[in-house]
Amino acid sequence: MSTSQQPIGGTLGTEVVPVAPGVNLLRAAIILLAFAMAAAVPIAFASSYQLFQLTLAGTYAIAILGLNIVTGFNGQISLGHGAFYAVGAYTTAILMTHFDMPYWETLPIAAVVCGVLGFGVGFPALRLGGLYLALTTFSLAVAVPQILKYRGVEDWTGGVQGTFLVKPDAPEFTGLNNDQYLYLFVLTLAALLFLMMANLLHSRIGRAMRSIRDHPTAAEAMGMDIARIKTRTFALSAGITGLAGALSAIAVEYVAPDSFNVELSINLFVGMVVGGVGSIVGPIFGGLFIVFLPNVAESVSRAAPGVIYGVILIFFLYLLPQGFAGFPRRIAALFRKRRQD
Amino acid sequence: MSGVALLEVSNIVVRFGGVTAVGGVSFAVDDQQICGLIGPNGAGKTTLFNCISGIYQPNEGDIRFRGEMVTGQPRHRMIGLGIGRTFQNLALFRSLSVRDNVLAGAHHLGRAGFIACGLHLPWVGREAARLDAEAQRLMAMLDLTAVAEVPVASLPFGTQKRVEMARALIGQPRLLLLDEPAAGLNHGEVDELAGLLRRVREGFNLSILLVEHHMNLVMNVSDKVVALDFGRKIADGTPHDVRNDPDVIAAYLGEAPHERAA
Ligand SMILES: Nc1ncnc2c1ncn2[C@@H]1O[C@H](COP(=O)(O)OP(=O)(O)OP(=O)(O)O)[C@@H](O)[C@H]1O
Ligand SMILES: [Mg+2]
Numbered sequence: 001m002s003t004s005q006q007p008i009g010g011t012l013g014t015e016v017v018p019v020a021p022g023v024n025l026l027r028a029a030i031i032l033l034a035f036a037m038a039a040a041v042p043i044a045f046a047s048s049y050q051l052f053q054l055t056l057a058g059t060y061a062i063a064i065l066g067l068n069i070v071t072g073f074n075g076q077i078s079l080g081h082g083a084f085y086a087v088g089a090y091t092t093a094i095l096m097t098h099f100d101m102p103y104w105e106t107l108p109i110a111a112v113v114c115g116v117l118g119f120g121v122g123f124p125a126l127r128l129g130g131l132y133l134a135l136t137t138f139s140l141a142v143a144v145p146q147i148l149k150y151r152g153v154e155d156w157t158g159g160v161q162g163t164f165l166v167k168p169d170a171p172e173f174t175g176l177n178n179d180q181y182l183y184l185f186v187l188t189l190a191a192l193l194f195l196m197m198a199n200l201l202h203s204r205i206g207r208a209m210r211s212i213r214d215h216p217t218a219a220e221a222m223g224m225d226i227a228r229i230k231t232r233t234f235a236l237s238a239g240i241t242g243l244a245g246a247l248s249a250i251a252v253e254y255v256a257p258d259s260f261n262v263e264l265s266i267n268l269f270v271g272m273v274v275g276g277v278g279s280i281v282g283p284i285f286g287g288l289f290i291v292f293l294p295n296v297a298e299s300v301s302r303a304a305p306g307v308i309y310g311v312i313l314i315f316f317l318y319l320l321p322q323g324f325a326g327f328p329r330r331i332a333a334l335f336r337k338r339r340q341d
Numbered sequence: 342m343s344g345v346a347l348l349e350v351s352n353i354v355v356r357f358g359g360v361t362a363v364g365g366v367s368f369a370v371d372d373q374q375i376c377g378l379i380g381p382n383g384a385g386k387t388t389l390f391n392c393i394s395g396i397y398q399p400n401e402g403d404i405r406f407r408g409e410m411v412t413g414q415p416r417h418r419m420i421g422l423g424i425g426r427t428f429q430n431l432a433l434f435r436s437l438s439v440r441d442n443v444l445a446g447a448h449h450l451g452r453a454g455f456i457a458c459g460l461h462l463p464w465v466g467r468e469a470a471r472l473d474a475e476a477q478r479l480m481a482m483l484d485l486t487a488v489a490e491v492p493v494a495s496l497p498f499g500t501q502k503r504v505e506m507a508r509a510l511i512g513q514p515r516l517l518l519l520d521e522p523a524a525g526l527n528h529g530e531v532d533e534l535a536g537l538l539r540r541v542r543e544g545f546n547l548s549i550l551l552v553e554h555h556m557n558l559v560m561n562v563s564d565k566v567v568a569l570d571f572g573r574k575i576a577d578g579t580p581h582d583v584r585n586d587p588d589v590i591a592a593y594l595g596e597a598p599h600e601r602a603a
Contacts (some may be wrong), residue, residue, distance in 0.1 A: 057440040079596035203465065204444070204451040204460035204472075211434045211445045220416040221394065221425075222512065224448030232455055 043180045051179040053286040053291050058186040059248040061287030062193055064271045067238030072278030074233045075203060075213030080137030082265030083144040084114045084238040088245030093163045094156050102252050103168045111239040111245035118238020119231060126230040141265040148257040161255025165249060185245055198280050209233055231303055276325030285324035345408050347372050347548050348516055354401035355388050362388040364572040375542055375549045377559035380569035381592055385420040386552045390520050394426050395419045416576035421449050427505045427512030431520045439485055439504050442493050443476040479507040499530050516548045523555040531555060535562050560584055
């Protein structure tokens, strides 16, 4: 009678990552085709507002990719990745407005700034272990918007009002308008980052992350330096999420403290769970979910979109306890059950 | 390094609050030797084992491995020194496949870091291929090839124990610490284990420290046996001598050894 359904908490980081990183031609072809579709279809058909929404979903997908490395593969919980998203966004905003830096030059800097910040936060918190990281990052998420409003740094951050940026112009040879170009830029960067993450997770480092998550004592006996790997994983995660924040600043053309409140961190966490904790492609679904579900909820009920949002979320997690990424497996399991009945 | 034993344990004392779990034990393990460590329940075997594998720091005494001090070194350094281990109650990486579990044992032999792995540089691929071939060889030796891609948690107990062995061996230890490897195995499996331990000692050029309750297994495979009782060494010699030692017999019959009767 018992199905393989697990409680939601129980799925946290228990997904088995498929092996065989070997260059599978068919797989490469499918990925290329998916990328071409994801690029061509919106550019051909989407309105400029829809392109903007998709661009934003892309930045969220990258942010969740960063969060998922820490939670899905290394088993640490961060409730404050919105803070890194914010710092990345502000780094880009400040460099573009105060230093006249071209947008693309600010991206690696934002990633490094957030990586260093992540290292600084992770270094002590990860040594304490358990829920300390969750609480430390949560405090960070609470503190960051207030720090951004602080009078003393107003000249740089723009204080409560925030700062406006200029959307980059599409290079002429592309023949695209600015919205189309930015979408393609974010999509390409996202694809590269996802590819790098897949490489990393199939390597000895990814294996070490998962080993530490599964059994720290045994991992140490295999020569894995837990503190070092956890801290670096967290720094990498923060850097990627910061890069996503930087891209979002460029897409939105505006940064303000209230765009980066605690709700953002919670949204990223929800997006990760919905996409599939410990799944490489899950964050793509998570990013789309964060951007489009509020619209859906709003269209169902103007009066109480929050309630609809909650109901959809719960219903969804009930149907797909392993997130979107677990959907094919769930279908397969249902078919198998049918056959047995 | 001639004349120096592979492992030298000197005057180890471990106290837990008021309890002295190990009270001044010394012994040595030579190259390519299988050394059994026996004693009744609570004798201090696991505690001593944990000192050698770096889990506990002894209150007194020191442990040298190939002349180098082991005490005080961080745990993740042990396998790099050449000390590998398995666990009394399985300690596999549950969500990983058998192959990935085995490869995890080779972690310290790899050099690729975060950036090199993320970019999948050509040498990273070569390094991974080399270790993968080694994993393949060990899985074949331990009859695990058929289940290589299976998540390890779904396998029977005896198979999981072989995975642990493969994971320990791929790390190229000079000394292999085994805590009760026969626990939970049936008769036939224990015989297989005895054969495996001998083959491993020859084939991998290593020494084994075997903590075990299964007396037949210990006496059968060990070159020498160290017996503990109440945290003290009561015998140290060939299996034949230790088996016939009056203190050992008394300890296993539940009496206080006559030397200590004061
Ligand atoms: N962490 C601990 N805290 C307090 N006392 C401990 C601890 N570990 C072991 N002891 C005590 O130290 C003594 C030796 O225990 P140890 O586990 O080393 O024995 P053992 O020889 O491995 O026994 P067994 O054959 O039952 O595994 C026992 O009296 C035990 O109660
Ligand atoms: Mg024990």
